[in-house]
Amino acid sequence: MSHKSPKDFFRPLAVGAPAPLREIPARPSRAIHFFDPSNEKMAAKVPGMIGTVDVLLGNLEDAIKADNKVAAREGLVKIAQSTDFGPTQLWTRINALDSPWVLDDLTTLVPAIGDKLDVIMVPKVQGAEDIHYVDRLLAQLEAKAGIQRPILIHAILETARGVANVEEICGASPRMQGLSLGPADLAADRKMKTTRVGGGHPGYLVRQDPPKDADGNSQIDAQRSVFQQDLWHYTIAKMVDACATHGIYPYYGPFGDIADVVACEDQFRNAFLLGCVGTWSLHPKQIAIANRVFSPSVEDIAHARRVVAAMGDGTGAVMIDGKMEDDASLKQCLVLVELAEKLAEIDPELKKQYDAIEVQA
Numbered sequence: 001m002s003h004k005s006p007k008d009f010f011r012p013l014a015v016g017a018p019a020p021l022r023e024i025p026a027r028p029s030r031a032i033h034f035f036d037p038s039n040e041k042m043a044a045k046v047p048g049m050i051g052t053v054d055v056l057l058g059n060l061e062d063a064i065k066a067d068n069k070v071a072a073r074e075g076l077v078k079i080a081q082s083t084d085f086g087p088t089q090l091w092t093r094i095n096a097l098d099s100p101w102v103l104d105d106l107t108t109l110v111p112a113i114g115d116k117l118d119v120i121m122v123p124k125v126q127g128a129e130d131i132h133y134v135d136r137l138l139a140q141l142e143a144k145a146g147i148q149r150p151i152l153i154h155a156i157l158e159t160a161r162g163v164a165n166v167e168e169i170c171g172a173s174p175r176m177q178g179l180s181l182g183p184a185d186l187a188a189d190r191k192m193k194t195t196r197v198g199g200g201h202p203g204y205l206v207r208q209d210p211p212k213d214a215d216g217n218s219q220i221d222a223q224r225s226v227f228q229q230d231l232w233h234y235t236i237a238k239m240v241d242a243c244a245t246h247g248i249y250p251y252y253g254p255f256g257d258i259a260d261v262v263a264c265e266d267q268f269r270n271a272f273l274l275g276c277v278g279t280w281s282l283h284p285k286q287i288a289i290a291n292r293v294f295s296p297s298v299e300d301i302a303h304a305r306r307v308v309a310a311m312g313d314g315t316g317a318v319m320i321d322g323k324m325e326d327d328a329s330l331k332q333c334l335v336l337v338e339l340a341e342k343l344a345e346i347d348p349e350l351k352k353q354y355d356a357i358e359v360q361a
């Protein structure tokens with residue numbers, strides 16, 4: 001929870017800093033696409049990605065070699081200053097708060113490109129104190145640079161302590177925009193015995209009960225189905241609840257098996273169904289997967305609109321295709337319908353698909 005009194009929660013933390021937002025806008029952010037601004041090949045691809053991805057994120061932290069930290073920071077400044085991002089948001093991931101680079105990241109980026117940066121992703125957040133530190137520093141830098149709207153903060157949940165403190169992290173500042181899961185660092189910090197970046201694990205499974213023979217003895221050596229389980233279910237569910245409580249947005253994170261587009265889509269879909277609004281994309285081919293998964297399907301929108309139409313003033317119970325619908329299922333349908341409306345505003349192809357739906361009686 002905030003250490004500030006309620007009356008001070010929305011007060012700027014520096015004289016001249018922009019007023020904090022009262023509500024975090026629900027801007028589409030199905031894919032947060034990571035690029036290394038010090039990698040010329042990747043950077044060259046960025047302008048062509050505008051309009052095809054909801055968020056472009058210039059990464060300065062892990063995956064950027066120590067020798068390239070300054071080049072990545074400077075590369076991001078150059079790209080941001082020379083590019084019109086149109087409908088695409090520009091985010092960055094700064095270095096960890098205990099690193100030798102983060103202070104220069106913030107004191108360079110805010111004056112140079114603070115007017116273009118929508119969100120700053122902060123890695124390895126442990127508790128509200130980390131958000132308070134960045135919050136005050138951003139306010140000071142915004143005031144000094146004359147930035148007109150507050151830069152928002154997104155925290156990566158990737159330490160055991162961060163997960164334990166997820167509620168206070170979400171409520172630490174009106175700048176808090178959302179949370180991403182960081183399964184790679186979180187696995188290491190928890191001492192999980194895995195070596196992967198996100199996704200499931202064949203050893204984490206539930207096995208079907210053994211069949212019994214005629215005498216009722218269990219045949220434990222018989223062939224049995226196994227069902228791989230989701231290692232991240234608990235953390236994502238916890239994150240979703242904390243974000244919903246505080247009116248901010250939850251995201252899945254990295255899926256490192258770039259070649260396995262099928263399992264990637266499954267992991268993204270689990271997160272979407274549990275309440276996440278988007279995910280990370282590490283490679284250009286993950287953008288289309290994220291855009292597809294985090295946009296409600298035409299079938300879901302057709303059904304949702306049918307329920308909305310049948311429910312009239314929104315109270316009571318009706319039967320549709322043999323299933324009961326009432327005030328609560330209507331609310332679920334409205335989540336999908338409202339998301340579709342937001343996405344249709346920025347995605348002409350989706351708009352065409354949603355507009356073509358005929359509402360069945």
Ligand SMILES: CCC(=O)SCCNC(=O)CCNC(=O)[C@H](O)C(C)(C)COP(=O)(O)OP(=O)(O)OC[C@H]1O[C@@H](n2cnc3c(N)ncnc32)[C@H](O)[C@@H]1OP(=O)(O)O
Pocket residue numbers: 033034035036041042043045046059062063184185197254256258281282283284
């Ligand atoms: C695990 C915890 C975390 O912190 S995850 C977040 C940090 N990691 C990252 O940001 C990784 C970002 N991605 C990458 O570095 C690369 O995609 C990796 C995974 C190394 C694969 O690169 P590479 O072997 O070049 O792939 P490729 O040959 O299939 O690339 C084809 C062309 O696409 C480009 N490309 C690749 N990744 C990106 C990207 N993220 N954004 C923009 N462009 C990208 C490549 O440069 C390559 O370009 P070209 O066709 O040769 O001109």
Ligand SMILES: O=CC(=O)O
Pocket residue numbers: 062123156158181182183184185186253254
């Ligand atoms: O930063 C992401 C992670 O999985 O670690």
Ligand SMILES: [Mg+2]
Pocket residue numbers: 062123156158182184185
């Ligand atoms: Mg990490």
